[in-house]
Amino acid sequence: MWKPDRDSSQPLYQQIADDIERRISYGEFPPGSQLPSERKLAEQLRVNRSTVVLAYSELRALGIIESRSGSGTRVSRHKWGATPKHTPNWHRYVEGGSFLPNPLFLRRIREALQQDKTLIDFASGELGADLSPVKEINTIIDKNYTEYLGYDNPQGFAPLREALVAYLSQYRGIHTTESSILITSGSQQSLYLITQCLLTPGDAVAIEDPSYCYSLPMFQSAGLRLFRLPVDHKGVRSEDVYSLYKKHRIKMVFINPNFQNPTGTFLDEERRKQLLDVASELGLPIVEDDPFSLTAYDGSPPRPLKSMDSIGSVLYIGSFSKIAASGLRVGWMVAPHTVVERLADARQQMDFGLSVVPQQVAAQFLNSSYFQPHLSNLRMQLLYKRDLLIEALQKELPDLIRFTVPQGGLHLWCKVIPEVNDSKLLEEAIRRGVIFVPGSVYGSNSGYVRITFARPKAEQIVPGIAKFAASLRAVLG
Ligand SMILES: Cc1ncc(COP(=O)(O)O)c(C=O)c1O
Numbered sequence: 162m163w164k165p166d167r168d169s170s171q172p173l174y175q176q177i178a179d180d181i182e183r184r185i186s187y188g189e190f191p192p193g194s195q196l197p198s199e200r201k202l203a204e205q206l207r208v209n210r211s212t213v214v215l216a217y218s219e220l221r222a223l224g225i226i227e228s229r230s231g232s233g234t235r236v237s238r239h240k241w242g243a244t245p246k247h248t249p250n251w252h253r254y255v256e257g258g259s260f261l262p263n264p265l266f267l268r269r270i271r272e273a274l275q276q277d278k279t280l281i282d283f284a285s286g287e288l289g290a291d292l293s294p295v296k297e298i299n300t301i302i303d304k305n306y307t308e309y310l311g312y313d314n315p316q317g318f319a320p321l322r323e324a325l326v327a328y329l330s331q332y333r334g335i336h337t338t339e340s341s342i343l344i345t346s347g348s349q350q351s352l353y354l355i356t357q358c359l360l361t362p363g364d365a366v367a368i369e370d371p372s373y374c375y376s377l378p379m380f381q382s383a384g385l386r387l388f389r390l391p392v393d394h395k396g397v398r399s400e401d402v403y404s405l406y407k408k409h410r411i412k413m414v415f416i417n418p419n420f421q422n423p424t425g426t427f428l429d430e431e432r433r434k435q436l437l438d439v440a441s442e443l444g445l446p447i448v449e450d451d452p453f454s455l456t457a458y459d460g461s462p463p464r465p466l467k468s469m470d471s472i473g474s475v476l477y478i479g480s481f482s483k484i485a486a487s488g489l490r491v492g493w494m495v496a497p498h499t500v501v502e503r504l505a506d507a508r509q510q511m512d513f514g515l516s517v518v519p520q521q522v523a524a525q526f527l528n529s530s531y532f533q534p535h536l537s538n539l540r541m542q543l544l545y546k547r548d549l550l551i552e553a554l555q556k557e558l559p560d561l562i563r564f565t566v567p568q569g570g571l572h573l574w575c576k577v578i579p580e581v582n583d584s585k586l587l588e589e590a591i592r593r594g595v596i597f598v599p600g601s602v603y604g605s606n607s608g609y610v611r612i613t614f615a616r617p618k619a620e621q622i623v624p625g626i627a628k629f630a631a632s633l634r635a636v637l638g
Contacts, residue, residue: 164206173208174215182225185236196226196234223250261382266602267374273591281625283597283612286422286571291618292542293486297531301522315514316505317344321524325493328527332455334468335495343501346515347492348452348480352376354504355448356383365409369397371603373422392421396428399435406443414447419454419463420570423603423611427463437466440474448476452483455536457569458544473497481523483571491523543615549622550614557630571615577608579637586636595628
């Protein structure tokens with residue numbers, strides 16, 4: 162007799178449900194026939210009764226079987242008898258495909274934010290509406306008249322690439338040409354294209370620990386083997402890159418060197434040089450994910466690796482998300498032309514390229530007289546919010562939290578000194594009206610929280626931290 166496979170990654174109840182469905186479709190259990198009781202089937206299959214209960218309830222939810230008190234469980238006549246209509250088994254479909262689900266905490270945060278619009282949001286890693294150039298962008302939209310709304314070049318709207326050539330030279334010291342720029346729908350898509358088009362399942366890559374949480378499942382879904390580069394107060398160390406290469410033949414290094422998410426650190430100048438030296442010695446590509454650099458509060462962002470890269474080791478990724486508006490979904494990549502061509506070709510298959518409308522708006526915004534004052538104002542506002550947050554934490558939790566003050570970016574990375582259960586703290590905080598991201602989402606470090614100060618309104622920061630502090634004290638008892 163068939164038995165479920167205890168070594169399979171598929172849950173036992175699912176295997177049992179599949180088997181019963183199979184037997185029904187082969188006619189072993191005709192429409193209206195009685196199925197074994199849960200207890201009996203559990204004995205036959207040597208599983209807990211609760212596993213069979215789950216399997217039956219899955220089949221019931223699909224309308225394949227019916228249970229009535231007193232007469233047990235039967236194969237549905239409607240489903241398998243008179244009518245040939247069968248509902249697709251969506252449960253099984255959603256377990257297919259190549260995308261792994263996001264970590265549980267991230268799904269919980271998304272759900273809580275959707276359910277309760279009054280939560281004070283220290284979790285969403287983006288600018289609040291008060292920091293985005295909403296008025297300026299609307300003025301640009303009002304003044305713009307679009308003459309062309311057809312498919313465009315999947316590499317990106319030419320005037321935006323032209324504007325970016327000037328922007329990258331002026332603000333980031335990167336001298337490039339339009340043909341080396343690919344427009345993407347945010348840095349997230351640049352990372353996705355790199356993992357899908359330039360790497361192969363089974364390849365080893367190095368990522369920072371801790372690092373940007375939304376890229377972790379993406380790497381895993383692409384079948385990459387991830388090796389971690391510890392981030393200290395000066396960023397990652399080239400020696401660690403070297404030894405990962407020797408041990409695992411890593412194919413690529415992903416780093417976020419300026420005001421890193423989540424730690425806020427920036428890679429020390431000396432280490433930047435050493436990293437580029439190691440990359441050129443090993444012929445190893447570096448992906449420089451640089452969404453935050455222009456938020457440097459003192460107005461002088463660290464030099465990008467790309468500006469120091471004389472041999473073309475660096476794929477540079479930028480975005481409007483953290484310096485203007487994440488909802489524009491405009492990002493870019495600077496890469497050798499062969500790489501750009503390959504990725505643009507993949508774009509053609511995926512979505513025919515980004516809509517020209519946000520690209521036009523972004524190009525106009527970059528070329529406008531609004532851009533520079535917006536950046537100065539953004540830095541000032543971020544600094545103001547950062548200081549409000551730090552003051553509030555020092556007042557509320559002087560002995561329970563430790564952090565390094567970031568010089569740019571949107572986040573504060575806090576060590577919670579007493580040991581605390583991430584999940585309990587998050588649930589307690591949600592109950593009290595505030596939300597943040599538990600540090601364990603970002604890698605191997607436990608006992609941290611990431612507090613994003615760019616998203617809430619300035620006047621929410623002090624009450625938000627009071628709620629967070631009350632939650633922490635409640636969980637600590
Ligand atoms: C380091 C880093 N890279 C990439 C992204 C993705 O940003 P977007 O796709 O909005 O440009 C984020 C967003 O939080 C990030 O923090």
